[in-house]
Amino acid sequence: MNEVVITALSSFASAAITWLFARRKNTADARKMEAEAKVSELDVIEDAIKIWREIAEDLKKEVQRLSDDNKALNSEVGKLRLIYNKILRALDKINNDNAMEVVSSIKNEIKDENIG
DSSP states (O other): OHHHHHHHHHHHHHHHHHHHHHHHHHHHHHHHHHHHHHHHHHHHHHHHHHHHHHHHHHHHHHHHHHHHHHHHHHHHHHHHHHHHHHHHHHHHHOOTTTHHHHHHHHHHHHHHTTOO
């Protein structure tokens, strides 16, 4: 009978110790997996940030190009306004007798100013 009790107690003690160590190992494994998941998540976030930065740089270059184009177009519009105003002034001066002379004069003015 003593042998049965001793065997039962030692089996129970072994089972309890095994359970404690397994529990610690499982807890440590769970923490390790959580840490790896967080690292993986951070890697994904870093990759996303990298992509967004590249997109932002591309957009910055595109905005600069469009800004340069806009400045060039504004300059051309300014030149066209000058020509338009000269033509309007010339039209006010034109009559049947001086039409060719006024047209020639305005053409020469525009060429001399290197506007068009």
